[in-house]
Amino acid sequence: MSVVDDLRDLILRGRYAPGARLGEVELAETLGVSRTPVREALRRLQAEGLVEVVANRGARVAEHPAGDLETVFELRARIEGLAARQAAAVATAEDADRLHGIAVALREHAERHDLDAVYRLNADFHQGLVRLGGSAVLAQSLSALIHSPVLLRTYGSFDAEAMRRSADHHIEIAAAVRAGDPDWAEAVMRAHLFSARASLLGPRRRDDG
Amino acid sequence: MSVVDDLRDLILRGRYAPGARLGEVELAETLGVSRTPVREALRRLQAEGLVEVVANRGARVAEHPAGDLETVFELRARIEGLAARQAAAVATAEDADRLHGIAVALREHAERHDLDAVYRLNADFHQGLVRLGGSAVLAQSLSALIHSPVLLRTYGSFDAEAMRRSADHHIEIAAAVRAGDPDWAEAVMRAHLFSARASLLGPRRRDDG
DNA sequence: CGCTCATGGATTGCATACAAATCCTTGCTA
């Protein structure tokens, strides 16, 4: 695996907490390479928004302000909504069946609370859907949003009902794609993400009456 | 200016066409530095989606498929639509007045077909609006989309009417922000971007009747 | 006692040297 992937994994798995200093020599020793590839990896992750580097002062794991998390889901709802729409417009029956297969597997693992498998299948599903849309810029825009340390722990804060709802959303999205119904696909995807946001952040403040 | 900014400028200004090879030694000589900072810049621009690098085979300027341009505007409409919405929700009167000032200047320069100034003011306006929204992830998501070689030539393909419309859109967005009306702001922003798309790509295919 | 400034240690930024991989040419063979 490449240095940048190794380093991204380290950060995403929480080995380095947000705000933690990322010394070049320390990382080089940890990863068993010299400083040069480490530096290049840091620059890439900087562009991905995962680390912040100040000139002559080194790199730190980016700390996404709490308020940003709301925006992340707003953005994902809009961007992945578009992805779902485009996927529904162009997907073949085989494509939709493959998505459906992933969704079914995800639901089974969710019932057994096998979180690692759920993580993986969820990533497969969303990436597969984006790939169906076919546009590289769309995938590009999303990658920066999904590579966020907080999102990796998403399922940890789901209760049983939320988990079941999330799994069912995947099934429904696959159905909408199979039906070739862009409006339906986008709507479910948006519901899916707003539901996840609610589970993560709790109920939104409503206007006092 | 930093190496990555220099290199980005070179690409964006068309000095290296899409698909063109980006040799490390050549860039190093052109920019007057060694290969090391060039390599780091290439990795950053790779993450930004501006260049494609294949392992052991070097970097090329990314060629965005023609179809991607449609998606770029779809995405911008959704993302900047959110930015406009958030800006309208939080902006002070001073913020809105500053936007209005930029928009007025932009309209004046547009009437004189001073394209360079229009480029700059347009960038100022959109960046200023995003900054008002306040979210770093939002700005992050947009930067990759706006740093697209094609978009730099946008105004070149505008006719007089499209130019006037674009300028008026900015004025109207500033008004919506000043009115604190998120729905209005988002709607105008979407119109603004779809209008630009139409000028760039021509009329969309409509269903044959 | 507190503030300023200098000096030392540590860390990043850059350049250069070497290793590995790729490509391009050239010569051989069928």
Added chain:
DNA sequence: TAGCAAGGATTTGTATGCAATCCATGAGCG
């Protein structure tokens, strides 16, 4: 003459050394 293989040339990947910058500690002065 077309195809292939081998070797050199070019290019990328990595390591290391040096210069520049930054931060902290402490001495000197008000």
